[in-house]
Amino acid sequence: MSQPELRQDPITGIWVIVSEGRGDRPDKFARPNGHVTLPNHDPKCYFCPGNEHLTPPEVEAYRDSNNSSVWWTRTVPNKFPALSLEARADQNLLIKDGMFIRTGGYGNHEVIIEDPLHNRDIPERPSDLIREMWWMLRDRLTYNHSKGLENVVVFKNKGEEAGASAEHPHSQLAASFTHLQQLSKEIEGSQRYFSLDNFMDKKRQCVYCDMVHQELEKGVRIIAENPYFIAFLPFASRVPFETWLVPRNHKSDYTLITSEEATSLADVTKKVFQKLRGVLKDFDYNMVLHSTPLNTGVQESYHYHIEIIPRTTKIAGFELGAGTYINTISPERAALHLNSYR
C-alpha cells in the first residue's frame, strides 16, 4: 500500500487522487455474484435475430451472401434518438435566449448491434467477430462524417451500472455539429503538449506517441500488446481498472484504420477483456472510441484510441463537484493483478 498521491493526466489536465488507504483488495471490485446468466436468444429482445422488424429500418449490415437473413453485425437508427438528421439543417443555427445559447438537436444517433447472440459480449466473442464490430464502427464513422457531422462519439454502455437500457450487446454512435466538451479538451490538451519543450532530449511529439513509448519502456501498466496496438492502464486512471487501447503508430483518424490493423485491434481487445473478466467477473463498463473530429482532419498532435471504463464504483459528489477523481487502486497494482490472468 503506497501513500496517497495526486496524478495529472497530461492530456486533459485532470487530477486524480490515487488513494489506496482503504485497503481494497483487487477482487473487491468484482461483481459480488460472479457471472450473470443470460439466454443466447431472447424472443422479446428487439436486437435478437427474428425481431429485425421491431427496429427502425436498418442502415447497414454484414450478412451471409448465401443466406441473407443471417447477419452478424447490424446498424439501425436509435428508436429514441437524442439527435436527429430529420431535424431541419438550419436548426444548426445558434439561437440566443437572453444570456443563453441553444441550437436544434440536428445530428444522428445510431445503434450498432454487435452480435446476433443475446449473451455474447466481447469477452466471449470470437476475435474475428470482434473485428467485424470494429470494422462496422469504421464504416459508420465514415458515413456520418460524409454527412458533414463534425463531431462523432462512438460509445458502448454495458450493463445497468453503465447506463445500458438493453441487455443485447450493442454500441451507439452520436454525431453532431456541436463541439463535444471532452474531445475538444483532449484535442486542445494534445496540441498544448505538442507545442511544449523537449521530452527525453528530443522534440515532443504527439502526447499519445510519447505515452506509448514511455509505457513500453516502463512496462508496469501494460496488459496486452501485439504488432499494431498496446493496451495499458493510464498513469492517471480515473477509475479502478480503466484501460486504454492505443495504436503504436501515429494516426489521428480512426476511419483510416487498415484491415490488418483492425484484425490486430480485435486481437488486443479480446486479450484485454479476458483479463478484465478474470478479475472483475461480469463487470459493467463503458467503452468509448476517441477519434479526431472531421474538421480538424489528420493531425500531428492527436491520436485515436479507445478507453474502457469499468463501472465498479460510483461516480460521486467529489467527481461531479471537483471534476477530480478518487481512484482506490493504482493502475500499477491493478495491472499486476490483471496480468496474473491470461
Place this chain on the structure above:
Amino acid sequence: MSQPELRQDPITGIWVIVSEGRGDRPDKFARPNGHVTLPNHDPKCYFCPGNEHLTPPEVEAYRDSNNSSVWWTRTVPNKFPALSLEARADQNLLIKDGMFIRTGGYGNHEVIIEDPLHNRDIPERPSDLIREMWWMLRDRLTYNHSKGLENVVVFKNKGEEAGASAEHPHSQLAASFTHLQQLSKEIEGSQRYFSLDNFMDKKRQCVYCDMVHQELEKGVRIIAENPYFIAFLPFASRVPFETWLVPRNHKSDYTLITSEEATSLADVTKKVFQKLRGVLKDFDYNMVLHSTPLNTGVQESYHYHIEIIPRTTKIAGFELGAGTYINTISPERAALHLNSYR
C-alpha cells in the same frame, strides 16, 4: 413534448442535449419503491450518538452548553482520508515521472455529521438545524483556508446511487493545494463571460448575477425564493431535476456568508428539498458547494452557489466519452412539476 435541442452552459461551456423524445413522465424519475424506512438510531452506525468513540477525535461540534454529551452537528476527520494533513508539506512539490506529473496527497478530508438522527436527512430536518449544517460548513471552509489549503470542495453523497458509503446524513470536505478541474473551469468561464460584450444593453456583470436577473424575469425555472436566495433549475441542466441555490447578491466567497443569510439559505434549502421529495420520493443525490479558492479571493466575476444533482439516471458512456449530457426532461417541465408541490 418539445423538439430535442442543445443548450450550452454559459459558465463551463458544456453542451447538454435536452431530448424529451422518450416521453418520460416526471414521476418516472421517482424511486420505484417510494420511501426507504430507516431507524432514527442505529447502534452499529459510527455517526450515531453514543458511538462518538468510533470516529477519529472530533475537530469541531455544536453542543448543548447544559449537557455537553448532546451535539447536533459534528465534524471529524475522515477515517479513510483521500488527502491528509499528516503527509509532509513538501509532498506538495510536483515530481516528474518522465512525461507524467505526480504530487503527494497533502490536504485534508473531513466528515461533517449533519444531524444526530440516523434517518433525518434534509427534507425531514427542521430549518434551524439545516442552518446549523450550513454554518458548520462555513466554519470548516474557513478553517481549511486558514491552513493554506487553496482548493476546498464541500460535497454530499446521499444514497448508494450517489456514492455514499454510510446511511447517516453527512457531508464531506476535501481540501488540497492542487487545482480542482471543475472549479478552475467555472472560474475561467465566469472571467471570460465578465470580459465579453454587453448583455441586455448594459455591461455584463458576474455571470451568476446575470443568471439570477434573467431567471427572476422569466420565472419558468424558479422553484423557491426568499429575501437572500433563489433556487432554480439551470437552463443547461445536466440531469433531470438538477437544482441550484444562488444568493441574490454578489458574493464569491462562501465563508463571508452572514448569520441572516445562513438562515435564509436554510429556508430555501428546506423548500427545495420538500419539492424534490414530493416528486422524486426518497431520491439519492449529490450536493456540492462551489466557492472561490483561497488564492483568488473576493472576485467580481465569480459567485458562490450550491448545486444539487439528483441521481435518478445513470451517468453513461456518452457523458464520460463526450463530456456532454443527455437530459430527458427539460428544466422548465421539471420546474412546473416541482411547483405543483409546496
